[in-house]
Amino acid sequence: MTPLPETFAALADDTRFAIVERLLTEGARTAGELSEVAPISAPAISRHLKVLREAGVIDQRVQGTKRIYSVNPEALRAISAWTISHRAFWEGSLNRLEQALQSKEEI
């Protein structure tokens, strides 16, 4: 499994995040269609897709001369699992008692 920081790095760029959002809301798309997400050249998009692919965030399937991309569910699952593993921290009401328990010193 891809380390979380690498997954985050892939999603840290506006263009790449927009690509992923588009794939999530509209489903699988070709590289050409994904070029619409930002006013940059096709080679630039291609490199962003490579970064996302190498981080395991998206999958690619070849169909003729086209490359069809889709989000790898595992990537989102991994991020979700991380937030959930710390859910007690951020989901609580964060009253004074919890903050005290959270701090280094015991009460």
Added chain:
Amino acid sequence: MTPLPETFAALADDTRFAIVERLLTEGARTAGELSEVAPISAPAISRHLKVLREAGVIDQRVQGTKRIYSVNPEALRAISAWTISHRAFWEGSLNRLEQALQSKEEI
């Protein structure tokens, strides 16, 4: 609210991710204590803390000459909310029907 790509960028570095993990599991810590997460200089840690702070991932409170850092729950909540907003995609059983619905063309 901080844009998600900026939050991800803050968490995209191994050292910064380690800092956040430590704060999440052990609670608030001083800059000095957080230096232990990686074999780099104190100024380097200080800059990482600044990146995390400016991205809204951590909070700082001053106590004498010490700076005490803690994770800002809102940051984790925002990441969690994003994954949840796309939960139908990654949580499903991903059988052929769902993949078909997910793809561009209608069935």
Added chain:
DNA sequence: TCCATTATTAACGCAAATGTTAATTAACGT
């Protein structure tokens, strides 16, 4: 076969990120 289409890889320039050491700021204790 030849050409158009789709996409990537190559080569390059520039800006941003990350590390170092040295210098500075601020609070505390004697």
Added chain:
DNA sequence: ACGTTAATTAACATTTGCGTTAATAATGGA
């Protein structure tokens, strides 16, 4: 006031990231 501790800011070198245009690769149709 002075020295110690805690942390940051300054200045600098090096690496990484992201964009461009030009060149290459691969498929499909006339």
